Amino acid sequence: MTRFLAHGIDFGAVREEFNLPHGYPPEAVAEALRATDRCSAEREDRTDLPLVTIDPPESMDLDQALHLERTADGFVLHYAIADVGAVVEPGGALEVESRKRGQTFYLPDGKVPLHPKELSEGSASLLPDQIRPAALWRIELDEQAAPVSWTVSRATVRSVARLDYAGVQADSDAGRLHPSITSLPEFGRLRAAAAVARGAIELRLPEQDVVPDGEGWRIDLAPRTEADDWNAEVSLLTGMCAAAMMIDARIGLLRTLPPAGPDAVAALRRTAAALGIEWPRDVGVGEMLAGLDPNSAPTLVLMTEAPSLLRGADYAAFDGSVPELTVHAAIGAPYAHVTAPLRRLSDRYSTEVCLAIASDAAVPTWVRGALGSMPEIMGGSDTLAGKVERACIDLAEATVLADRVGDVFDATVLRSRNGKRTADVFVPSVSVMGKCVGDPAEGEQVKIRLVAADVNKRSVEFSYPA
Template sequence: MVTRPVVVAPEIDFAGVRAEFDLVDDFPEDALAEARAATDRFASLREDRTDLPLVTLDPPGSMDLDQALHLERTDTGFVLHYAIADVYAVVEPGGALDRETHRRAQTFYLPDGSIPLHPRELSEGTASLLPDEVRPAVLWRIEMDERAEPAAVSVSRARVRSVARLAYAGVQRDAEAGTLHPSIAALPEFGRLREAAARERGAIELRLPEQDVVADGDGWRLEIEPRTEADDWNSQVSLLTGMCAANIMIDAEIGLLRTLPPADPDAVASLRRTARSLGVEWPAEMSVGAFLAGLDANLPTTLVLMSEAPTLLRGASYVAFDGELPELTVHGAIGAPYAHVTAPLRRLSDRYATEVCLAVSSGAAVPGDVRDMLGSLPKIMSSSDSLAGKVGRACIDLSEAVVLSSRVGETFEATVLRGATERRDAEIFVPSETVIGACAGAPAESERITVRLVLSDPQSRTVQFAHEP
């Protein structure tokens, strides 16, 4: 469901959100100086792979380009070359920039701009895989069979050059027209095979309405974040690489995994009861992942089920290990072991997990500074992820309150996502305004109702509706 709100907010000042969460764009001078002077510490060890016609695929306007790919269809399957920005090579361990990136841990995204993990001179310049620029990279090579299952994996340092910067919408149009760039002509087939494999693994994909705040001329608007098949195909490239990385580290008994416990049986049972109450068929033999994947995104019952489905996926964490495997090595939503290695310009953990994979693949010892840091990364990343979630929610809440501030007293059509309990009001989705908010009263889940806006306060970032029977 993609909708455009009627009202555009002329001014939304996100400075208060930045101040509240102590998000500062500027870097200390010594860290900035290191970024400007950064050179490739492993230049002499790199293989020249500038012959590979790699392409990047990102949202329009992105400059911090972590990944570039080339996907080839062969007689026996596929060969993926996936180049990842080599951040470890340009950030001196223990230096001022290294210390500052450990403090930040990730890039924070706000509607009016990002708070980057690395100075823009590096993340959007000398380390970014921008088109027509030779860059140091970590190059994954993954050979796959006819089902797009990995058969052989290698990872090494290389010099690479992207030949094109592509965006999701354009790739989707090209796919539909049969005119995809040759470097990703096999992406739709690959993506669909990997999606089928995910369903076989019992992976759980949540398709919740993702709210986004976007610039609209001189103002801002709320919308449901558009997502194309091309987004999903590209995400399968990253997921496959992360799964391969996890297996490399598990085999070597050292590394950093992203884990999630399997879906709690009580949560699955509760979701089944909700589906039954909504009249949505869920065969007993069908897995929860297959059930969710088959839902019609345009039905209000799907919104209700998807809003409850996050209860299946609780307990995500980072797990570091060295010499003894952790009790949990699987990511429940993916249905396999998984690690973050594909976004080192935007996420600190990827830099270290990648170095482990490089060392193991070459038969070398894991660098001492990497080994020493592994144990502290789970706490750093978990804290940073929590902060990112709070920042994102604050931006959405503020935007909703500003967009609706002049419309208190008006009525809207809405779908009930969750019914009211003793502790909280019902939760509703107002598609015309792309708003998810609290609603007083006792409307039934999945019901389409009329609501009245009774409060919209930008200062407290609060929006409140009431059911109009």
Template sequence: MARMTAHGVDFRSVRAEFALEEEFSAAVLAEVAAAEDAWLGERADRTALPLVTIDPPGSMDLDQALHLERTASGFVLHYAIADVGAVIRPGGALDLAARERGQTVYLPDGSVPLHPRPLSEGSASLLPDTIRPAALWRIELDHDAHPVEASVVRALVRSVARFDYATVQADSRSGTLHPSIAALPEFGRLRAAAALDRGAIELRLPEQRVVADGDGWRVEIEPRTEADDWNAEVSLLTGMCAARMMLDAGVGVLRTMPAAAPSAVESLRRTADALGVAWTDGAGVGAVLAGLDPNTAASLVMMTEATTLLRGADYVAFDGEIPDAVGHSGIGGPYAHVTAPLRRLSDRFAAEVCLAVSAGVAVPDWVRAALPSLPALMRTSDFRAGRVDRACVDLTEATLLAGRVGEVFDATVLRASNGRRGAEVFVPAVSVIAKCTGDPGEGDEVKVRLTQADVVGRSVQFAFPA
């Protein structure tokens, strides 16, 4: 089937519905224009370290740059994170605006940034061939890529090259990776193996995204390469080291997720049995999911059902007594957001805690004062960002299929109807995931008829049998 394009999609309605304002006040912009590095003159000079960045094509808000070295004892990772805390005055107009926004919200036609673009895409971004202030992590790892020692300091750094995931993937295949990331494939695979040992659960569902297509838009399944996974392991490792550092110090903010309910695990086992998916005795959920061929219908169904295991994501702040629940079941241990401060509020404060702990000095009072409010701020912004993303996909899907009600499509049944909810199907020809009436069997390849494509209501529905 020819590729379909949705014309006339206007995401301004989504921006208006969720009160997303791109512009900042004059007071905020004045602070950005006058911002100076509060630690200038006290930073370690690490500009000779050949760091590189790996980001989606066209990204300008570059939070991270890395250098990974294979050593006689294992690996040494240097990971530079934009030092946003050094240029934002606590309690100032920019600080308050960032707390109100919580995070950058991404829409197909552009983002609504956490910070003004002159900062997030300019003076604080780790753009290539520019000297920037950074929180520079140094993590030593053994031969199995298990962390042995971690520290973080304020430094001046310079990125020497920027890559996207497709380029890193292609260079890995051709054996021409940049020397600074030549060890990344080995590191990434070892860290992925360690994640399974920890009981981590990674879902590989088809993730939808809306992309420009000429003068319109289309929905596609976001491509994911091994390079995405390798790079993600760098961030996950740093977040786990940060969490350990904060827990040892008794102060900080963590990203948490409770363990999966036994009933959810049992339901997934029943799904595996029904689909003929092997689940050997003693195998963890993460290992079973990792062993699936992502291109089969059974795998799509298993991954969809496994989303019920990863619920209840939250944030917890502490200063003194350690909370009872500090783990993240999806990652298999304590974890903290520290690697995206240009795009996420909590990372700035968590980074300040780690910098102080690593330096052996007191955590700043302004950081401690902010910690109790961070979980609620991040919950609110996460919820809003998720709803915005879903609204953009739903609007594009409905516009894409408007005028095609009554047509029949091939589909894979991701979820069967269970009385409380209707069935859910994936229609690969248009990369649409939608509700479906009737009672198709989970995992079946079926034909469904489009019965609804409501642009105003942003809803699509199919029916089985067609």
């Protein structure tokens, strides 16, 4: 297949536009270099557990390591999370700077990290064959992979292997999975079925990814394997257990999303009917979406419309009384972020809450005092991260297509904007999504012409008919 490359993309302009920080303050780096485990006396030695990590191959900031055992009556999951709260000094320069950032920001030419790499890719990362401090979750599950008990405690751990998604998928297909995750496919499929049963909504939209290619850049659709989904189910399960602990103890930080309103569901039903997608009245949204052919044009169109169901995501901090909304509608259950503390600020504090609850101890004052500020910090950083990602993709799209104005492309119509004579289209040959002037019908495969590609404005425009 022909590769369409973009040369000389200046992602630095995106960094400047959104005022992303350059480097890390020296005093915070110095603090990271001398960081020690303040909770070493509390830890159980669990270096006997043959934990493994599963991450993209280039990742060095490894937050999570797992071991999954199949038992006679279910599963036992051990999930080690980098214990960032034990190595970042409360009130220190490192905490102050990480609170300004909120999370790691990812750009095609590099990331703007939440923590200095000396910590996030070094002393706190769960790198293979290194003894590390961790918050170690132990979750017991029944034959259907439903959790029956869970707890978390401080431990020292050691990862024995660094795996990646494609490798895990290949090993699964070949029947040679690492002994620590032999049961992961069964676990993952059972958890996915449980998600559908509880009304979870998963959107399988094409995810654009700007990747280096020799001296240039290209836009790909980010690959997603079953292994990605299995690993995601481990993290989701842990976040659900954490949320249950917090709600029971009446203190914590939840990730919330209100249920879709009847008007949004009705609108999606009309779209499904127009696309010829059968949707029985007694079938929920999540079950319907999960049953669609992911490779069909009607599915792509419906998945593009489905985000209208998932509006109003927020963080809910509470101490003493439980918020009115505790559920995350896309997950179909209460949920909390606790599994990525090297890359997401809130997880550090949420993990400390869970550790205190599990040990029947008071939540530390420095944690309690920070909870109330987390919704604003995390909401702002989530919004910024979305804008940065979109700007990078828009810039790459315009640059890839800059010298192809006038060319004709095959496209799928994602959304027609009635009355405005415009549509949103997806062009698979270049993995571009853009605006099209004209009135093509949703779900149709059409030929469109590129009429503009403006690098400065980071925009592309097509016309129909071609």
